[in-house]
Amino acid sequence: MKAQLEPFFRPSSIAIIGASEKPASLGFAVMNNMIVAGYAGRLVPVNPKYREVLGLTCYRSVLDVPEPVDLGVIQIPAKLVPGIVEDCGKAGIKALLILSAGFKEAGDKGHALLEDVLATAKKYDIRILGPNCLGIMNPAIGMNATFASRGALPGRIAFISQSGALCASILDWATEQGVGFSYFVSIGSMTDVGFHDLIEYMSTDPQTSSILIYMESLTDARKFMSAARAYARTKPILILKSGSSEEGAKAALSHTGSLAGNDLVFDAAFKRAGMLRVEKMADLFYCAQALAMQPRPTGPRLAIVTNAGGPAVLTTDYLIRKGGKIAALGPQTMDSLNQLLSDNWSHNNPVDILGDGTAEQFGRSLRLCLDDPAVDAVLVIFVPQAITPPDTVAWAVVQESRNTDKPVFASWMGETDVTNALEILEKGSVPAYRFPESAVDVFLLMNDYAKNLEILYETPEEVPEAFTPDRMKVRQVIDQALASGQTQLGREAITEILDAYEIPVTRVIHAPTSEAAVNAAEQLGYPVAVKIDSPDISHKTDVGGVVLNIHHPDLVMNTFDRIMERASKARPEARLLGVTVEAMANKRYELMIGAKQDPVFGPVLVFGMGGVAVEVFKDLQMALPPLNMSLAKHLVQGTKIFKLLDGYRSMPGVDLDAIYFLLIRFAYLVMDFPEIREMDLNPFAVDEHGGVVLDARMMIESVGAATRPYEHLVISPYPSQYCKVFQLKDGGEVKLRPIKPEDEPLEAKLFDYLSKETIYFRFFGYIPQGDPEFLSRFTQIDYDREMAIVAETPVKGQRTIIGVVRIVGDNWNDGAEFAIVVADAWQHQGLGSAMADYIIQIARERGFKRLYASFLKSNTAMDRLFRAKGFHVRSDDAQTNYGELMLETPVENG
Numbered sequence: 056m057k058a059q060l061e062p063f064f065r066p067s068s069i070a071i072i073g074a075s076e077k078p079a080s081l082g083f084a085v086m087n088n089m090i091v092a093g094y095a096g097r098l099v100p101v102n103p104k105y106r107e108v109l110g111l112t113c114y115r116s117v118l119d120v121p122e123p124v125d126l127g128v129i130q131i132p133a134k135l136v137p138g139i140v141e142d143c144g145k146a147g148i149k150a151l152l153i154l155s156a157g158f159k160e161a162g163d164k165g166h167a168l169l170e171d172v173l174a175t176a177k178k179y180d181i182r183i184l185g186p187n188c189l190g191i192m193n194p195a196i197g198m199n200a201t202f203a204s205r206g207a208l209p210g211r212i213a214f215i216s217q218s219g220a221l222c223a224s225i226l227d228w229a230t231e232q233g234v235g236f237s238y239f240v241s242i243g244s245m246t247d248v249g250f251h252d253l254i255e256y257m258s259t260d261p262q263t264s265s266i267l268i269y270m271e272s273l274t275d276a277r278k279f280m281s282a283a284r285a286y287a288r289t290k291p292i293l294i295l296k297s298g299s300s301e302e303g304a305k306a307a308l309s310h311t312g313s314l315a316g317n318d319l320v321f322d323a324a325f326k327r328a329g330m331l332r333v334e335k336m337a338d339l340f341y342c343a344q345a346l347a348m349q350p351r352p353t354g355p356r357l358a359i360v361t362n363a364g365g366p367a368v369l370t371t372d373y374l375i376r377k378g379g380k381i382a383a384l385g386p387q388t389m390d391s392l393n394q395l396l397s398d399n400w401s402h403n404n405p406v407d408i409l410g411d412g413t414a415e416q417f418g419r420s421l422r423l424c425l426d427d428p429a430v431d432a433v434l435v436i437f438v439p440q441a442i443t444p445p446d447t448v449a450w451a452v453v454q455e456s457r458n459t460d461k462p463v464f465a466s467w468m469g470e471t472d473v474t475n476a477l478e479i480l481e482k483g484s485v486p487a488y489r490f491p492e493s494a495v496d497v498f499l500l501m502n503d504y505a506k507n508l509e510i511l512y513e514t515p516e517e518v519p520e521a522f523t524p525d526r527m528k529v530r531q532v533i534d535q536a537l538a539s540g541q542t543q544l545g546r547e548a549i550t551e552i553l554d555a556y557e558i559p560v561t562r563v564i565h566a567p568t569s570e571a572a573v574n575a576a577e578q579l580g581y582p583v584a585v586k587i588d589s590p591d592i593s594h595k596t597d598v599g600g601v602v603l604n605i606h607h608p609d610l611v612m613n614t615f616d617r618i619m620e621r622a623s624k625a626r627p628e629a630r631l632l633g634v635t636v637e638a639m640a641n642k643r644y645e646l647m648i649g650a651k652q653d654p655v656f657g658p659v660l661v662f663g664m665g666g667v668a669v670e671v672f673k674d675l676q677m678a679l680p681p682l683n684m685s686l687a688k689h690l691v692q693g694t695k696i697f698k699l700l701d702g703y704r705s706m707p708g709v710d711l712d713a714i715y716f717l718l719i720r721f722a723y724l725v726m727d728f729p730e731i732r733e734m735d736l737n738p739f740a741v742d743e744h745g746g747v748v749l750d751a752r753m754m755i756e757s758v759g760a761a762t763r764p765y766e767h768l769v770i771s772p773y774p775s776q777y778c779k780v781f782q783l784k785d786g787g788e789v790k791l792r793p794i795k796p797e798d799e800p801l802e803a804k805l806f807d808y809l810s811k812e813t814i815y816f817r818f819f820g821y822i823p824q825g826d827p828e829f830l831s832r833f834t835q836i837d838y839d840r841e842m843a844i845v846a847e848t849p850v851k852g853q854r855t856i857i858g859v860v861r862i863v864g865d866n867w868n869d870g871a872e873f874a875i876v877v878a879d880a881w882q883h884q885g886l887g888s889a890m891a892d893y894i895i896q897i898a899r900e901r902g903f904k905r906l907y908a909s910f911l912k913s914n915t916a917m918d919r920l921f922r923a924k925g926f927h928v929r930s931d932d933a934q935t936n937y938g939e940l941m942l943e944t945p946v947e948n949g
Contacts, residue, residue, distance in 0.1 A: 059182050060182065069128060070117055071200075072101045072128060072131060072143075074086045074102050085130060085201065088203070092199035094196065099114065100113040101117055117142050125149075127148045127151045128151075129153045130155055133157030136168065137171040137172050137175060144176070144178060144179025152183075153172075153185035154186070155187070156186065156187040157186075158244060158246070159187070172246075189202065191238070191241070192236065192238065193238055204223065205226050206226075209237075210235020211265070212264065214238070214268075214269075215253050215266065216242065217269060217271040219241045226239070234344075237257070238263065251275065254279075254282040254292065255285075255286065257290075258290050259286075267294075268292065271296075273321075283329070285841075287328055287329030287507075288508070292330040294325055295333055295334075317653060317655065320655065320656050327678065342500050345464070345486040348484040349484070350461065352431045355378065355379045356430055357433070358382045358427070360421050361408070361438075362410050362412045362440060363410070367436055373491075374499075379499050384406075384430070385427050387427075388427040392406060395420065396420070406420050408420055411442050414447040417451050417452065418448075421435060422455050432464065433464070434464045434466065434494050436466045436491050437466070445467055445469075445472060446475050449485075452465055452485055453483030466491035466494050510686065524557070525556075528552075541755070542732075543591070543593065543755075544754075552753070553736075553748060556724045557720055558717060560751065561638060561748065563637045564579065566633050569616060572612070576608065582605055583605050583636050584601070584602065584603045585615065585618060585634050585635070587618050587619070589632060593754075597625070603639065640740050642747070644699060645740055645749075646740075647661065647665030647735065649661040649733075649736065649737065650734045656769050657679075657729075657767045658680055659679060660690070661676070662676055662694065676691075676693040678690045680725055681726060682722040684715050691714060700741070709741050713745065731753060733754040764776075771838035773795065774842070777791075778790065784883075785884060789846045789881075793844060796834050799830050808880060809876065840864050844860050857880075858878060860875040861873075862874075869905070871905075873938075892924070895942070906926075911934060911936075921940075
């Protein structure tokens with residue numbers, strides 16, 4: 056809950072434990088920084104060696120402080136910290152910022168100290184930020200609880216860093232650039248308060264416009280993804296991630312394992328959560344600034360307006376190299392530019408209006424480009440000339456940028472001559488850069504961010520068909536293999552598993568002898584493929600264990616002998632069981648579909664170009680399960696081979712919907728069985744007539760018993776266990792089920808069945824009924840932190856949502872906000888009461904301690920419902936009541 060972090064960022068009193076008057080000490084630095092910053096709250100130095108520190112009364116212990124303390128800042132030797140935490144607990148301090156080092160990074164002794172600290176903190180319900188961190192700043196209240204050499208300017212950017220040293224350099228840079236912060240946090244070892252806590256707190260802070268994160272590692276990926284996906288829709292979250300883990304770089308048994316490095320998994324996770332990853336520190340701040348100033352682009356097509364051809368050409372080259380597109384201006388735009396500009400203008404994009412171009416020509420050219428539907432954004436490049444003042448052109452650009460929903464960027468090249476113009480652009484909310492390449496970088500990053508948000512905002516298509524996997528069959532195969540000590544499954548077992556999930560695979564016959572191989576080829580029909588059969592050889596091609604297009608029995612016998620000989624020489628320790636024989640499949644394209652267990656994010660899916668050269672071309676995209684049709688489409692369309700699959704020149708396209716649905720089935724397989732460590736379907740051969748798996752490999756391992764379904768995933772799948780049927784008082788049946796992203800059109804249609812009064816009661820006023828962004832927040836939910844149950848029934852032959860009840864929890868799994876609405880025509884049918892009972896039951900199952908809601912006092916029906924369900928109702932203000940239900944014990948319905 057937000058209140059738990061409030062003492063860290065808005066404390067009314069702070070105890071500096073270890074305060075000192077020695078100028079070279081941490082205790083002095085923190086005390087001095089707090090005083091210099093102008094902290095308006097009560098500052099309490101604590102140190103048994105002093106009676107006074109920097110003019111303030113100093114106490115021997117926090118237990119001696121006569122008034123309550125909100126935040127304790129600890130900078131003493133690590134060995135003394137456990138005892139101080141105990142004292143803080145007894146003193147009622149609920150938030151501790153531990154700057155001290157000597158814990159995780161100090162070996163076994165440090166780990167033991169940390170365990171003592173955490174145990175004590177749990178006993179007293181204390182939240183801890185750190186240890187081993189620089190500290191916290193909140194410039195708005197004059198709080199600088201750090202030992203940094205300078206403070207932060209006030210602003211609207213929240214910055215979170217795992218590196219204290221990086222924080223110091225960022226502060227220096229930001230001050231010079233005039234960049235301000237709402238919060239500046241060095242998070243340290245993250246033993247308690249983590250990224251997810253800070254994202255939740257800062258995302259709900261009205262003074263924060265964006266959240267910037269420097270990340271070195273991640274410990275609780277599920278909570279991080281849950282918080283990020285919940286709030287990335289409303290505030291940009293930008294990440295600079297350094298390094299890649301050793302686990303991701305280790306050699307793996309499958310193509311997927313060796314190709315899907317851990318750092319690439321972070322990329323996939325950030326995209327799935329609607330976040331933006333950048334590669335340079337400056338881009339963090341440039342993008343945050345641009346996103347706060349300008350609308351997001353809807354595509355990669357850039358128009359350039361300039362008075363200097365050379366920089367514009369260089370910028371165009373840079374744009375293309377980085378994956379952007381130079382916009383093709385329409386005929387109407389070209390005609391208008393011809394009328395506006397001299398005969399010698401460039402007659403193309405970039406629009407070079409020449410060195411004597413006026414401010415009016417700049418402004419009108421910008422307007423014409425912005426009005427062109429083929430343009431997604433415009434960059435204005437100005438080079439100082441003797442004829443046109445930089446300031447007047449800047450004013451013209453600012454004026455035109457105010458009347459568009461497309462982003463405008465500016466690059467005023469130079470230093471002294473353009474200083475005033477840059478200030479005009481900044482004040483006019485036009486991001487301006489000394490060099491145009493920086494503007495291109497920011498534009499393309501903003502476009503990436505917009506595409507990442509599409510995954511959260513869009514309405515995915517309905518799954519084209521249902522399928523019922525034979526989970527019991529797969530469970531039997533995997534359990535038998537593990538019981539016999541196998542970690543790599545043979546082709547026969549893999550085929551059984553793929554069949555159970557309706558994944559098409561070629562028929563394979565095992566042949567222990569050359570004669571058996573010939574018989575198998577005769578059964579299948581020529582031509583055939585012969586492959587080595589060994590539980591110890593993963594990549595058959597590497598040992599010469601694959602021969603294709605065999606047309607004659609004699610060749611089959613010779614091939615058997617050759618393959619066995621090659622495999623024996625290459626891998627003398629391997630168990631050779633013979634060969635497998637399968638019919639050749641002549642398909643145009645070879646794809647790879649894979650999965651691996653990532654040490655941070657759990658199961659990860661891989662899709663791309665397949666075949667023996669998969670590791671050469673590395674045309675792959677990654678995604679986290681679960682998938683729906685829309686997410687599968689994003690995965691496929693991100694590869695280069697997609698252009699061929701979609702149909703290229705005279706070649707027909709493949710059935711892409713079939714590939715999307717196959718990816719969904721494959722994702723379900725990986726989700727259902729955490730024992731799958733790595734898996735390849737390579738190649739998956741496909742053409743316009745369909746696709747089939749030609750070869751597959753699967754590595755498995757034992758896992759512990761799960762305490763809840765799908766706990767190995769970082770994104771909760773659709774909770775189908777909450778689907779059931781309810782009978783109305785009039786005998787009609789209503790299906791109660793969790794909401795889906797695909798329900799967005801049905802959710803929009805629900806408003807047609809709500810009276811103005813019902814809408815007013817539910818939303819406390821007018822709401823934008825047709826706004827996709829508004830509707831997405833209700834349908835694109837994170838099942839790990841919230842739940843919405845819809846009531847669905849047919850109306851005039853159409854599926855119709857007639858009611859929704861939801862709970863939205865916090866990251867601490869403490870409380871959840873309750874809301875409910877039932878369409879007017881279905882009220883007084885017992886539906887609202889049943890939906891309330893159901894969501895209360897779900898809240899209990901998920902471990903929430905309480906439900907709460909505010910509702911209008913004029914909403915007497917809600918008042919009756921709350922009291923009937925055991926809510927304690929009290930007056931909140933003149934207009935609203937507040938209801939709260941404690942969930943420790945079941946409540947009898949009244």
